[in-house]
Amino acid sequence: MTEKQNLSQTFAEHFAVLEKKLNGKSSTPQHKARQEAMNRFKEVGFPSIKDEEWKYTSLTPLLKVHFQPVAEVPALAPVEEDIAQYRAGYPAAAELVFLNGAFSAELSKIFALPDNVFAGAMALAMEDNHPAIERHLGKHVKLDDNGFVSLNSAFLSDGLLIDVPDNTQIELPIHVIHYTSSPGEDAVVAHPRKLVVAGRSASVKIIETHAGTAGSSYFTNYVSETVAADNAQVETYLLQHHNEDAFQITNRYAVLGRDTNAKFFSFDFGGRLVRNDFTMVMNGEGGEGTLNGLFMPRGDQHIDNHTLIDHAKPHCDSHELYKGILDGESHGVFSGKIIVRQDAQKTDAKQANNNLLLSKKALVDTKPQLEIFADDVKCTHGATIGRMDELALFYLRSRGIPAREANNVLSYAFASELVEGVSVEGLRNQLDDYIHQRLEESFSQEK
Amino acid sequence: MLEIKNLHASVEGKEILNGIDLTVNAGEVHAIMGPNGSGKSTLAQVLAGHEGFEVTDGSVTYEGKDMLELSAEDRACEGVFLAFQYPVEIPGVSNTYFLRAAVNAQRKYHGEEEYDAVDFLSLVKEKMKIVEMDEKFLNRAVNQGFSGGEKKRNEIFHMAVLNPKLSILDETDSGLDIDALRIVAGGVNKLRSKDNAIVLVTHYQRLLNYIEPDFVHVLYGGKIVKSGGKELALELEDQGYDNIREASDSAVAV
Ligand SMILES: Nc1ncnc2c1ncn2[C@@H]1O[C@H](COP(=O)(O)OP(=O)(O)OP(=O)(O)O)[C@@H](O)[C@H]1O
Numbered sequence: 001m002t003e004k005q006n007l008s009q010t011f012a013e014h015f016a017v018l019e020k021k022l023n024g025k026s027s028t029p030q031h032k033a034r035q036e037a038m039n040r041f042k043e044v045g046f047p048s049i050k051d052e053e054w055k056y057t058s059l060t061p062l063l064k065v066h067f068q069p070v071a072e073v074p075a076l077a078p079v080e081e082d083i084a085q086y087r088a089g090y091p092a093a094a095e096l097v098f099l100n101g102a103f104s105a106e107l108s109k110i111f112a113l114p115d116n117v118f119a120g121a122m123a124l125a126m127e128d129n130h131p132a133i134e135r136h137l138g139k140h141v142k143l144d145d146n147g148f149v150s151l152n153s154a155f156l157s158d159g160l161l162i163d164v165p166d167n168t169q170i171e172l173p174i175h176v177i178h179y180t181s182s183p184g185e186d187a188v189v190a191h192p193r194k195l196v197v198a199g200r201s202a203s204v205k206i207i208e209t210h211a212g213t214a215g216s217s218y219f220t221n222y223v224s225e226t227v228a229a230d231n232a233q234v235e236t237y238l239l240q241h242h243n244e245d246a247f248q249i250t251n252r253y254a255v256l257g258r259d260t261n262a263k264f265f266s267f268d269f270g271g272r273l274v275r276n277d278f279t280m281v282m283n284g285e286g287g288e289g290t291l292n293g294l295f296m297p298r299g300d301q302h303i304d305n306h307t308l309i310d311h312a313k314p315h316c317d318s319h320e321l322y323k324g325i326l327d328g329e330s331h332g333v334f335s336g337k338i339i340v341r342q343d344a345q346k347t348d349a350k351q352a353n354n355n356l357l358l359s360k361k362a363l364v365d366t367k368p369q370l371e372i373f374a375d376d377v378k379c380t381h382g383a384t385i386g387r388m389d390e391l392a393l394f395y396l397r398s399r400g401i402p403a404r405e406a407n408n409v410l411s412y413a414f415a416s417e418l419v420e421g422v423s424v425e426g427l428r429n430q431l432d433d434y435i436h437q438r439l440e441e442s443f444s445q446e447k
Numbered sequence: 448m449l450e451i452k453n454l455h456a457s458v459e460g461k462e463i464l465n466g467i468d469l470t471v472n473a474g475e476v477h478a479i480m481g482p483n484g485s486g487k488s489t490l491a492q493v494l495a496g497h498e499g500f501e502v503t504d505g506s507v508t509y510e511g512k513d514m515l516e517l518s519a520e521d522r523a524c525e526g527v528f529l530a531f532q533y534p535v536e537i538p539g540v541s542n543t544y545f546l547r548a549a550v551n552a553q554r555k556y557h558g559e560e561e562y563d564a565v566d567f568l569s570l571v572k573e574k575m576k577i578v579e580m581d582e583k584f585l586n587r588a589v590n591q592g593f594s595g596g597e598k599k600r601n602e603i604f605h606m607a608v609l610n611p612k613l614s615i616l617d618e619t620d621s622g623l624d625i626d627a628l629r630i631v632a633g634g635v636n637k638l639r640s641k642d643n644a645i646v647l648v649t650h651y652q653r654l655l656n657y658i659e660p661d662f663v664h665v666l667y668g669g670k671i672v673k674s675g676g677k678e679l680a681l682e683l684e685d686q687g688y689d690n691i692r693e694a695s696d697s698a699v700a701v
């Protein structure tokens with residue numbers, strides 16, 4: 001048996017274990033959906049590098065890991081020490097903690113949320129037949145895209161639901177921690193899930209930190225759906241701080257309505273093998289969507305970002321900026337597709353991917369793609385791959401700034417545009433510190 | 448202060464400086480003139496520690512130290528300043544941030560306490576007056592979108608803040624209109640003292656009406672071929688470099 005079949009088999013077994021534990025609940029519509037997803041997974045399986053969308057990312061390292069079944073992982077004792085460092089540290093409306101995808105009431109805190117807002121365990125919302133679940137959960141992701149979405153859906157039993165009703169504004173950000181706890185010998189696989197529903201003219205900011213047990217090569221398979229209704233304002237920040245042995249696959253979907261303004265930022269620092277797929281659909285006239293990302297692999301990390309911006313309706317603007325700072329023997333990928341449908345006249349789409357290589361062995365593949373079917377549109381895209389500007393470096397040094405610091409200042413400057421776009425001051429300051437510290441680590445090593 | 452002896456430097460195997468001798472004492476202003484491509488900027492950059500140029504022979508002693516042993520940043524901390532012929536744009540780094548990093552790096556080098564943002568701002572605001580610069584330039588990215596004249600003024604502003612002992616100004620006057628020239632030259636004159644020295648690289652005698660040099664040197668073919676007082680600049684302005692070219696080319700031929 002190949003490694004790929006092996007791991008698929010493992011997941012099928014995991015699913016069987018889960019089913020046994022269901023104990024009479026196996027005929028619920030939710031479980032029917034799970035079974036369908038599992039069947040889909042069995043058909044679709046894992047992608048391979050022969051697949052055009054996966055040609056730069058080989059899953060071989062992931063397929064070699066032995067994972068223990070989710071359902072057999074003992075219920076986790078909440079451990080404050082593990083997650084303390086990922087807590088917001090700045091004012092937040094709520095701090096919601098998920099351990100291996102399941103909501104932890106003990107570790108979570110609500111500070112200031114309007115009564116009509118639901119922010120918490122999806123399991124609870126399912127039990128209560130929350131309308132957002134019925135209407136939106138699993139309705140935007142596409143099971144067929146790749147095996148990971150179906151896999152997540154097959155094991156879906158809890159997750160995060162944020163439902164902000166029409167005309168409701170939440171001032172402070174909701175801070176979320178997705179922690180994959182994998183303390184034992186066999187690695188854990190977690191399938192965290194998120195659904196955000198922002199009603200008409202609602203506004204919400206979400207900051208989600210993804211992290212896990214140090215030194216363990218766990219696997220986090222994340223799926224997120226965001227539905228932003230007309231005139232809603234949504235900002236989401238994903239901070240990925242996994243350890244450098246961990247695997248993370250994310251599949252995120254966002255659908256924007258009329259006059260909606262949505263911003264999605266990703267800051268990817270950790271992970272041994274990270275693959276992020278993001279689909280943003282401009283589904284109402286006058287919408288504005290921002291998709292920004294900073295990725296900073298080093299050592300032998302591999303971070304792959306695949307984005308798709310789908311302009312379905314006229315008069316929408318999209319801004320996309322991904323920047324990579326790559327060190328060591330790391331490998332980065334950016335593949336950004338923009339589709340402008342025939343109906344989407346007056347689209348204004350800007351896309352850029354800029355990469356800075358800090359070492360000779362770092363590598364980046366970048367592939368911008370435009371598919372335009374409308375005739376009255378403005379679309380620009382560009383990609384660059386460069387090294388440190390020697391003349392700029394000399395300029396700084398000739399004023400007294402030591403080489404190490406000069407390198408740090410210039411690399412930070414390369415990323416600063418993305419940090420400056422962060423509207424939450426506390427987060428902006430944290431990112432500022434963290435990126436400087438990470439660069440400091442890069443430049444303190446002799447090359 | 449500075450003693451250059453038989454300095455040879457090359458880039459990619461091509462010799463650009465071939466035997467420069469120059470002595471600069473505290474309190475002096477030296478002007479270096481010479482046709483395009485004669486090696487003026489190369490000399491300036493070699494002195495500032497640019498690693499792209501290889502020093503193949505000769506020595507440079509600065510304040511009793513072997514200057515060629517020092518890194519670019521250590522030379523700056525020891526008081527050497529180069530105003531670039533083409534100041535570099537640094538997107539994403541504000542002018543104040545850059546300057547504070549530079550000043551604090553130099554203070555740290557000397558074991559002095561670093562400035563906090565507030566103290567630094569008051570220092571900077573005072574120095575801005577020297578070059579009549581608007582405060583809006585503080586928060587803009589270094590040189591980005593600055594006009595040619597603004598870039599040159601910004602260089603002198605950096606010089607004012609860093610307060611160097613030896614300043615090398617590479618064509619800081621080129622391309623300036625008369626008002627900007629007056630401001631830049633006025634700034635340099637305010638910073639001139641008996642304890643520091645200035646090397647001015649220029650093509651134009653006009654600058655020397657504003658900043659009076661003690662010595663004028665002509666650099667040609669990577670060598671100083673003629674030195675004199677300020678009257679030499681007038682002579683060059685009048686006659687161009689033809690006489691010098693002929694004299695030194697025939698000297699080489701002999
Ligand atoms: N990095 C480099 N690589 C190759 N050649 C170089 C380099 N830098 C300078 N040179 C060459 O060295 C010579 C001297 O250049 P330099 O810039 O020092 O002249 P300059 O006297 O400052 O001229 P200008 O008056 O035009 O500023 C020129 O022929 C130039 O082309």
Ligand SMILES: [Mg+2]
Nearest residue numbers: 487488489532
């Ligand atoms: Mg020059």
